[in-house]
Amino acid sequence: MTEETSLEQIVMPLLSWYDGHARVLPWRENTAPYRVWVSEIMLQQTRVEAVKPFFERFMKALPDVSALAACPEDELLKLWEGLGYYNRVRNMQKAAQVIMTEYSGEFPADFEKLLALPGIGSYTAGAISSIAFGIPMPAVDGNVLRVISRVKASYEDVLKQSVKNAMEAEIRELIPKERAGDFNQALIEIGAIVCVPNGKAKCEECPLAFCCRAKAEGIVDELPKKKAKKGRRIEDRTVLILKDGDRVAIRKRPAKGLLAGLYELPNLDGNLSEQQVLEQVKEWGLSPLRILPLAGAKHIFSHVEWHMTGYAVSLEETDHMEDSGFLFIETKETESSYPIPAAFAAYAEYLDIALGEEKYRKGKEV
Known part of the structure; x- marks a missing residue:
């Protein structure tokens, strides 16, 4: 892959791979916006396998926006117990209350309106927009940052907001309008199970290996670049x-x-x-x-x-x-x-x- 090569060539191979390799997950069986939202918040910094039972229990107790909006705090926190970052579920309840009062209990099918809800950032707004509503907006998480950094052999610091913003803009131009949700999930999925972190990427299984500059240059384990965090x-x-x-x-x-x-x-x-x-x-x-x-x-x-x-x-x-x-x-x-x-x-x-x-x-x- 040369400097001038466009990322457009990853779209079809990625979707074809996803069609045959996507994991069966409870939140993919029904892509209602509420279910997508709950799963995406739970999946932040938590393993997929660990999230499954929490998701099932949460959906059983609070099956819709109105139930979440009205849930007593102790019960809500108990449902979240073990997932950590409890402010996330508090913000979810605040967002649910806004949805009840401003949108009559229905998720707005609009990226900017989703982004304005408490606790919803660009990634979550992009995920809900694309997966639940088919709106071609990017959903760039750590998996996507890693995949694209390796495909491009980019040494830019992915922890910088400016780098993430630039990648979101680049991916927005790639998203096929007819399969927006599948494309975003495919990028995330390949980062989760193939282009994994810590130098253990399964390049021999990757449908993007043909155009991956990091693989060609032998620098897969050096990317993505991240500035060292402060010690705890x-x-x-x-x-x-x-x-x-x-x-x-x-x-x-x-x-x-x-x-x-x-x-x-x-x-x-x-x-x-x-x-x-x-x-x-x-x-x-x-x-x-x-x-x-x-x-x-x-x-x-x-x-x-x-x-x-x-x-x-x-x-x-x-x-x-x-x-x-x-x-x-x-x-x-x-x-x-x-x-x-x-x-x-x-x-x-x-x-x-x-x-x-x-x-x-x-x-x-x-």
Whole structure:
């Protein structure tokens, strides 16, 4: 492929490949805009196989825009538990409410109107526009950035918005009007299962190998180019399982900030000793009977990494336990009613409960 060669030559081979290799996915069986939207938001930074059970459960509980718009927050966050980035589902609900009030509950078949909805960026607006409505707008995600960078042997930094904008404009000129959704999905699909990251591209299976400059030049594993991200901030946390018989203490996190509005196991800044923990428990007005150190754990967020120390503390039942500010609940209630983030999954195991994706791995009811 020469510098002057147009990307137009990828269109037909890509669509032919997609016709024979597209994965069967629940959101592809019915491309109603609501289903496309929910799946695309869930798929952001989450593996396809992991998303499938979440998607099915979410659609069963909230089958349409009106149900999402009216869903109580705790129930909504519980449905999202394990997917992370909880502001995404909060923005989904805000967008659903706008759709109910401004568009009579129907998704607008208009890219710019979709783009104006809370939590919907150019990629998601392009995906809904093309897949649900057949509007020829690009949907450029990390997969597409990688495929096109390799086909063109481009060393431009794909994390730059200007580079993404330029690629969107280039792809917009390629999209066949009669198969807009299929074309976008084909580009994403080939990046997901053939032109994969980390130098493991399956070039021998790729229908674009004939025109891929990165393959011809032997630089596939060097692309796409990304500027190194800043390292995550490390935070030490001490997580406590405070048990009163069959009840465990949880509390609601603040409405803003990391894991906003979710429930959590009590935790403290720093790596505390047993004595420090016992003193803190007494300061909360609780009466500790026994303390047991638990294994350490780690959880990675996008910009921060928790290094956790854990303790299980058995409490003496008193008349004033609720004055501590904690909610004491039966452990099984956390699975059904209280959204607890997967950051605490390592310690939830000591209570024989599963959080988020763990529920599906263990075959538990959800």
